Amino acid sequence: MSFGGEADEATAGAIWxxxxxxxxxxxxxxxxxxxxxSEQIVGRLMQHERDQLVVATKAYFPVAGAPATAPGENDRGTSRYHLVRAVEASLKRLATDRIDLYYLHRFDDVTALDESLRGLEDLVRAGKIL
Structure with missing residues (x-):
């Protein structure tokens, strides 16, 4: 987990x-x-108090664990395809069924804004983002 630097799980738990x-x-x-x-640790730390929390996460960059080679056009950015994959992976790491607040980590000058917004709307309608 990172708070301006890397923290082990015990330190993260104390900060939490x-x-x-x-x-x-x-x-x-x-x-x-x-x-x-960070999402994995947050998922473990919040497991008994999830309903008392507002959980925010974000996407743009290649999904954690992606190959170190140059990313393809669907491995990063705010395309619908990438956002759906990123949300699914975040939900799994966070061990939750929903994300309360979802950010686009940065502006995407390649993907049309309409595509990004449609992807986010689909995720909201599916109950994955509130």
């Missing part, structure tokens, strides 16, 4: 508990933070 004890309920992560490990 202090934040929750202070009333923090918005958890923000991304599929690329620490190659997906």
């Amino acid at each position: 508990r202090a934040a929750r004890d202070a009333g923090v309920n918005l958890i923000d992560t991304a599929d690329v933070y620490n190659e997906g490990r």
Whole structure:
């Protein structure tokens, strides 16, 4: 997990508990933070209090675990294809059935905005993004 640097799971757990004890309920992560490990740790930490949290994540960059070769056009960006794959992978890493707030990590100058918005709308209609 990363908080300005890499933190092991025990340290992340201590930070989590202090934040929750202070009333923090918005958890923000991304599929690329620490190659997906941030979402995995957040998923384990929130398992008993998921309904009390607002979980935010984001996508644009190649999905964590993707080959290190140059990404193809569907391996990054905000195409509908990439967003659907990225959301599915994030849901699995977060061990949840929904994402409360989903960001596009950056502007995509290749994909038409209409395509990105249609993809996001499909994910909202499917109940994967609220």
